[in-house]
Amino acid sequence: MRWWIVAAVGTGALFGAASAVAQPIRPALADPVNTGSLGPASLKLEAQPASASFDAFVAGLWPAAKARGVSRKTFDQAFAGVTPDGKIIELTRKQSEFVKPIWSYLDGAVSDARLARGRDVAAQYASTLAAIERRYGVERSVVLGVWGMETNFGSFTGGKDVIRSLATLAHIRYRGTFFRDELITALVILQQGHVARADMKGSWAGAMGQTQFMPSSFTKWAVDQDGDGHKDIWTSIPDALASTANYLKKHGWKHGLPWAMEVRLPRRFDFRTHTSSFAHWASLGAQSADGRRLPQHGEASLFMPAGARGPVFLVTSNFKAIKAYNSSDAYALGVGHLGDRVTGGAPIAAAWPTNDPQLDHGQRRELQSRLAALGFSIGEPDGRIGTKTRDALRSFQQRRGLTPDGYPTLAMLEALRTYR
Structure with a gap:
């Protein structure tokens, strides 16, 4: 887990890669829904600006698009007037070190305003949610939870041109070929007629619709719940929520088991x-x-x-x-x-230790580095506390006879500093 929520670097909903079961639907970056907080980002800027012009880059995409069944007409219409988005390029370079502890994150995620909106839409779409639950065996509560976390129940789905966003990121080779592949897939979605070119809007990183699918996620898991012949996650609430349920079902959700x-x-x-x-x-x-x-x-x-x-x-x-x-x-x-x-559940009962001093970015990196020096596998020390770091810290705590909760504190950092 990453316990720290990095502050927002700009507008745009969360996004990520869903190329395999082991991959999240979109590794988190900016999350405008959560009161300006940022999901725990794990991505890095790996790319350098390409030497070829943007127009040459776009032209070079045609063979791959054609091989995927995209017509020349669809291709040309998709890129008509498209230029790189400098704001997106700048967003990839910003790395804020402001972080929030988990209780502050949850305050934004489960705010009174969001709960009120969620209860309203749950009542409004009760029959739709019931039908989806029957079809996929995924409880409406978790479908609503995803919808609320991603776009505040559809109130902010991102206003960026998805083709432009993906082309910008692909052109600078941000994350290698990932965004190039997503761009080609987005063209396939246009070719299949699921959404009009002008309506293909989303986050600055290309996540789309009510529950923020990347194009590859759309092609794998989007469904036509309302039966109109199109998988419309932008304006069809039934399609968007059923697609989310389908995704969760395919990734192992078990009906009747509490999360x-x-x-x-x-x-x-x-x-x-x-x-x-x-x-x-x-x-x-x-x-x-x-x-x-x-x-x-x-x-x-x-x-x-x-x-x-x-x-x-x-x-x-x-x-x-x-x-x-x-x-x-x-x-x-x-x-x-x-x-x-x-859906009527109770608040978290136990109190959060809000008075505990929190490790800053440098201290978290030091903690990881010291665990790595002791032979624990934690990956690259990056200041973000994930599953590997937590498991390593738990093992260290057991070794020292401490409560093995895997929680990074100043006391744990000091214990690592003095351990011989």
């Missing part, structure tokens, strides 16, 4: 247990925070987004299915909790 349950643990709990059956968790004394009985079947993992002193959750494989949409645990927690609250 997570907040739990209370007994004193002197043995935190060395990380993943087990619900029955075993119950035998260890875990109790649901809202008084519900733990499920009798299935297994779950212990999830402590703010350490052992904050709220504690048991998360299931459905939590992983949400993470297929976006690999951030913070995002998945936001989606799940927002959907629960919109």
Whole structure:
């Protein structure tokens, strides 16, 4: 998980790659919905400006587009008057180091205003959501959670020209050939007539529609729920929500299994247990925070987004299915909790440790570097606390006889500094 939410560098919705099951639907960058916060970005600017002109670059796309079935007419109409967007190029170079802890992120993700809007649209589209749930076996709560997190239930879907955005990023080879491939796929979508050229709007990185699919995600998982012959994730709410449900189903969502349950643990709990059956968790004394009985079947993992002193959750494989949409645990927690609250669920019961001092970017990088120096596999020290860093820190804590919650604190950094 990335526990820190980086501040927004500009407008544009979250986006990402959905080229494989292991990839999120779009690695997070800017998220205008979440009160100007930025999802935990993991992308880097790998490209240098291409030496060839933009027009030559566009012309060079034609053979690949033609091979995918795009007509010359569609190709020429798509690029008519298109020029590079300098604002997008600038966005790729901005890296803010302002971060928010998880509780601040959730304050924005599950705000009173968003809950009110979510409940209104849940009532408005109740029959549609029921039909989608019957068809795909994906609870309406999580579909609403994704819709709310991505575009505030359709109130902001991005106003950028998707072709221009993708062409700009592809031209400078941002992330290698990823955006070039997405651009060609976007042309295929136009060729198939799912959306008019003028209506193909989205984020500055090319994510489209009510629930922000990249073009490759659209071709794999978008569906025609309303039966009009087109997969319209821009203006058809049924199509957009059913496409999201289809995505989650194909990525392992299990009907009837909670994505997570907040739990209370007994004193002197043995935190060395990380993943087990619900029955075993119950035998260890875990109790649901809202008084519900733990499920009798299935297994779950212990999830402590703010350490052992904050709220504690048991998360299931459905939590992983949400993470297929976006690999951030913070995002998945936001989606799940927002959907629960919109559909009548209770707020998180335990208090967040809001008075705990937070590590800054440099301290987080130092923590990662010190873990790496001890032989733990954490990837490149980048100041973003992900699953590898959390697992490595948990192992280090176990080695030192500390509570293995994987939570990066000043005390843990000091312990690493003095460890010999």
